[in-house]
Each structure stands twice: as C-alpha cells, then as structure tokens.
Amino acid sequence: MSEKSVKITDENFQELVLESEKLVIVDFWAEWCGPCKALAPILDKICDEFGDKVLVGKVNVDEVKQAPVNYGIRSIPTLLFFHNGEIVRQEVGLQSEQALIDSVNQVIS
Amino acid sequence: MTDKTIHKTIIIGSGPAGLTAAIYAGRANLKPIVFEGNQPGGQLTITTDVENFPGFPDGVMGPEMMDLFRNQAKKFGAECFFKHVTKVDFSSKPFKVYVGDEEFLSETVILSTGASARMLGLEAEKDLMGYGISTCATCDGYFFKDKEIVVVGGGDSAMEEASFLTKFAKKVTIIHRREVFKASKIMLERARNNPKIDIMVNKSILDIKGNQKDGVSSIILKDAIDGKETVFNCEGVFYGIGHIPNTDFLSMFLDVDENGYIITKADSTRTNIDGVFACGDVQDSHYRQAITAAGSGCMAAIDAEKFLENLE
Structure with missing residues (x-):
C-alpha cells in the first residue's frame, strides 16, 4: 500500500473519515481484486494532484468487516467520497485518472 | 495534449493480444503506442488463477500475468497509456485515433479491443x-x-x-x-x-x-x-450470458460480421482497410483464449511490420 494514502479501519473510520475537514476518498479494495490494483497508482496520482485538499483512505475488505457492510459495498473497487461526514459521490469500478480528477473537481468546487 | 508525431503503430487494447503485439512491434523497433482502455490488462484482470497458459505449470493469477506482459512490452520500448480511445478516423492516412479531444496519428493501427460482458x-x-x-x-x-x-x-x-x-x-x-x-x-x-x-x-x-x-x-x-x-x-x-466485441466505435470503417466481430482476411490479421489489423477476441468469437489472443497479437505485429516495410 502506498504511503500517500492512509489505512482505514472500523476503529478509525469515525475520526479519519467522518470527522475529517477535507474531502476523503475511501477506496474499498482487496488483494485478490485486479481492477483495485490498477486503481491504486491512479489514486496516488490524485494525492499528488490535489495535495492537502484530499485524503485518500484505503479499506481492505478482507480485514475491515463493518465498514463495507455499513455502506452496502457489493462490488470493488468502490470509491466513496466523504465531505463533512456525508457521502457526496460514489464511483464503482476502475476509473481513469482524468475521470477521477473531474469527479474531485466537481465535489470540491 | 495533441501529438503531431506520426507513429509507426498504435495498438488499441491491452489484453494478451494487444500486449503481445506490443512486444513484437517493440522488438521490431516500431515504438508502439498502446492505449490500454478502461480495463488495462483486459478480461484476464477479473479472473483468478490461469492454469492453461503454457509456461506457468503452477498457474498464475490473471492480473499478475498481465503485469508481466506489460513489463515485457515496455522493456522493448512500448509506451502504455491508461487512456480509452473514443473515436477513430480511418478514412485517410495517416490514421487518426482520438482519446476524447486528443488526436494521435499513425501509419498503422492494431485493434485488440477485446470483448465485454453482455x-x-x-x-x-x-x-x-x-x-x-x-x-x-x-x-x-x-x-x-x-x-x-x-x-x-x-x-x-x-x-x-x-x-x-x-x-x-x-x-x-x-x-x-x-x-x-x-x-x-x-x-x-x-x-x-x-x-x-x-x-x-x-x-x-x-x-x-x-x-x-x-x-x-x-x-x-x-x-x-x-x-x-x-x-x-x-x-x-x-x-453469464456471453460477450460482445468492443467494435461500436469502429464499425463505421470496418467490416464486421453479424455479431459485430471484425472480419479478418484468411491466414492474416488484415482487415478491409490496408494498414489496420485486428487480433484477439475482437475478431474471434470461437476460441477466445489468452494463448490464441496472444498468438494473433504476434501475427498482427508481424503483419504491420511487413506492411510498413512495403511502404518504404
């Protein structure tokens, strides 16, 4: 896992995601998911592009039990965009870098 | 970015067919550009164990195998971009390939866009x-x-x-x-x-x-x-109702069969347009295997190289 993103667990979800002051993109992923692996470097680029404005959090669905259930995840990769504790956007499946940049811009503008 | 370079070959698609074409085209010094599409690595990236690809007696994970293909292609000079081609114009030469508003030019195009779930x-x-x-x-x-x-x-x-x-x-x-x-x-x-x-x-x-x-x-x-x-x-x-070939954006230029598969000329990967070649599942409704796709990808690169030689 990249150092640009933070590891999200059921324990720190409240603090790091819901109480965050900036936009948080939560990536639900797993080791066995090919498209998730393809998405990882793209999310790194999002971190580079937006710097302090965006936090990328990773939820490994094999390790984190409650969050995927709470948010009704039925396919990975799924990205949930949280702002002020609310889901403001969600994207299912692999996204291109440009599509993700556009999504982030829409949400933070 | 709009790139005025006229490339030797542009490969559209990055499954076993496209990346094998990239390996061969790279080794032939054609400096291939690969547009990987919105599923880099193709259909194998959503499988688990691949047990029937020769050379992997213990099996290999689909996504991992496609990483190996890509690394091998890059080693020989292929440039791979995670971009999805939305339009082509094969009505004049050089051929034009579009990713949104970006335009790319090439003397040959290898189509390996594969198939998607129906x-x-x-x-x-x-x-x-x-x-x-x-x-x-x-x-x-x-x-x-x-x-x-x-x-x-x-x-x-x-x-x-x-x-x-x-x-x-x-x-x-x-x-x-x-x-x-x-x-x-x-x-x-x-x-x-x-x-x-x-x-x-x-x-x-x-x-x-x-x-x-x-x-x-x-x-x-x-x-x-x-x-x-x-x-x-x-x-x-x-x-689990089968697949359809990804030819929507191509069918106005290319001969396709009644199910949308690109028709290639006998014993080759040549299409009805000189300089445009097709390989992998986009032209194969019958075998649809990683190894047959790779085989036809190799053929496409060799066909493209021959075509370019004859131009000179």
Missing part, C-alpha cells in the same frame, strides 16, 4: 450495476456471503460462475431462458450435482428490483411456456 439491456442495470448486479463473480462474489443469488445464462461460463459463487452464497439459482443448455455436459452435471445450486429453465428476466442503498431485492421472471410472470427474491444477480 448485458440483458434492462433499465435497472444503469442503477444497480455494482450494487447487486454483477458481471464478475470473482470480483464481487465475496460480498454475497450467505445470501441468495441468481446466475443468468446457460453456457459454460454461467455454470462456472454458479459453482464458484457457492463458495460464498447460501443458495445459487441458475436462470436460463431455454430448456436446452449450451454448457458442456461436464459443467452442467457439476452444477446439477451441487446441493447449493438450483436450476430454473424457460425463464427470462423482465426486471430487477432494488436500489443502490440496499442492493437487489427481487427479480421479475417470465415463463417462456405459459407466459406467467413471477417474482423471485434474491440479493444478487450475476450475468
């Missing part, structure tokens, strides 16, 4: 794809632990999906619109003998009910014989 074409798919409707058992099966799900289809891939999904689901019902199965005997028997699998025949799906928050709740079935409609409760719907 949909039923229901309105509900727009809302529920990824929220209870899935075309990838290996990706999404995990989220249906102890749930009741259905698999749609009557071929080998539907049987395989159903068997795989019993690892997670409480019960899997195969829904097939006919009485006769396309699946091979052994696969059908395996499904029939699995205590977690039920099979319903002569039923087609009219609608899928549910919402993004709670997922799928039920499907509406229509019986082919008496025409009666029934509601069947389930929490997941997996499609």
Whole structure:
C-alpha cells in the first residue's frame, strides 16, 4: 500500500473519515481484486494532484468487516467520497485518472 | 495534449493480444503506442488463477500475468497509456485515433479491443450495476456471503460462475431462458450435482428490483411456456450470458460480421482497410483464449511490420 494514502479501519473510520475537514476518498479494495490494483497508482496520482485538499483512505475488505457492510459495498473497487461526514459521490469500478480528477473537481468546487 | 508525431503503430487494447503485439512491434523497433482502455490488462484482470497458459505449470493469477506482459512490452520500448480511445478516423492516412479531444496519428493501427460482458439491456442495470448486479463473480462474489443469488445464462461460463459463487452464497439459482443448455455436459452435471445450486429453465428476466442503498431485492421472471410472470427474491444477480466485441466505435470503417466481430482476411490479421489489423477476441468469437489472443497479437505485429516495410 502506498504511503500517500492512509489505512482505514472500523476503529478509525469515525475520526479519519467522518470527522475529517477535507474531502476523503475511501477506496474499498482487496488483494485478490485486479481492477483495485490498477486503481491504486491512479489514486496516488490524485494525492499528488490535489495535495492537502484530499485524503485518500484505503479499506481492505478482507480485514475491515463493518465498514463495507455499513455502506452496502457489493462490488470493488468502490470509491466513496466523504465531505463533512456525508457521502457526496460514489464511483464503482476502475476509473481513469482524468475521470477521477473531474469527479474531485466537481465535489470540491 | 495533441501529438503531431506520426507513429509507426498504435495498438488499441491491452489484453494478451494487444500486449503481445506490443512486444513484437517493440522488438521490431516500431515504438508502439498502446492505449490500454478502461480495463488495462483486459478480461484476464477479473479472473483468478490461469492454469492453461503454457509456461506457468503452477498457474498464475490473471492480473499478475498481465503485469508481466506489460513489463515485457515496455522493456522493448512500448509506451502504455491508461487512456480509452473514443473515436477513430480511418478514412485517410495517416490514421487518426482520438482519446476524447486528443488526436494521435499513425501509419498503422492494431485493434485488440477485446470483448465485454453482455448485458440483458434492462433499465435497472444503469442503477444497480455494482450494487447487486454483477458481471464478475470473482470480483464481487465475496460480498454475497450467505445470501441468495441468481446466475443468468446457460453456457459454460454461467455454470462456472454458479459453482464458484457457492463458495460464498447460501443458495445459487441458475436462470436460463431455454430448456436446452449450451454448457458442456461436464459443467452442467457439476452444477446439477451441487446441493447449493438450483436450476430454473424457460425463464427470462423482465426486471430487477432494488436500489443502490440496499442492493437487489427481487427479480421479475417470465415463463417462456405459459407466459406467467413471477417474482423471485434474491440479493444478487450475476450475468453469464456471453460477450460482445468492443467494435461500436469502429464499425463505421470496418467490416464486421453479424455479431459485430471484425472480419479478418484468411491466414492474416488484415482487415478491409490496408494498414489496420485486428487480433484477439475482437475478431474471434470461437476460441477466445489468452494463448490464441496472444498468438494473433504476434501475427498482427508481424503483419504491420511487413506492411510498413512495403511502404518504404
């Protein structure tokens, strides 16, 4: 896992995601998911592009039990965009870098 | 970015066909540009173990194998971009390839855009794809632990999906619109003998009910014989109804067969347009294997190289 993103667990979800002051993109992923692996470097680029404005959090669905259930995840990769504790956007499946940049811009503008 | 360079070859698609073409074209010093599309690595990236690719006696994970293909292509000078080609113009030379507003020029184009899972074409798919409707058992099966799900289809891939999904689901019902199965005997028997699998025949799906928050709740079935409609409760719907070639954006220039597959000339990868070549599943509705796709990718690169030589 990249150092640009933070590891999200059921324990720190409240603090790091819901109480965050900036936009948080939560990536639900797993080791066995090919498209998730393809998405990882793209999310790194999002971190580079937006710097302090965006936090990328990773939820490994094999390790984190409650969050995927709470948010009704039925396919990975799924990205949930949280702002002020609310889901403001969600994207299912692999996204291109440009599509993700556009999504982030829409949400933070 | 608009790039005025006239490339020797542009490869559209990055499955075994496209990346093998890239390896050969790279070694032939054609400096291939690969547009990987929105599923880099192609269909193998949503599989698990690949056990029938020669050279991997212990099997290899699909996504890992495609990384190896890509690394090998890059080693010989291929440039791979995670970009999805949206339009081509083969009406004049050099050929034009578009990614949104970006234009790229090339003397030859190798098409290896592959095939995508077929949909039923229901309105509900727009809302529920990824929220209870899935075309990838290996990706999404995990989220249906102890749930009741259905698999749609009557071929080998539907049987395989159903068997795989019993690892997670409480019960899997195969829904097939006919009485006769396309699946091979052994696969059908395996499904029939699995205590977690039920099979319903002569039923087609009219609608899928549910919402993004709670997922799928039920499907509406229509019986082919008496025409009666029934509601069947389930929490997941997996499609195993085959594939369609990704030729939508190409078919105005290229000869395709009645199912949309690109027609290539005998014993070659040549299409009806000189300098445009096709390889892999986009021109093969029959074999559809990683190794046959790779084989035809190699042919396409050799055909493109020959074509360029003859221009000089």
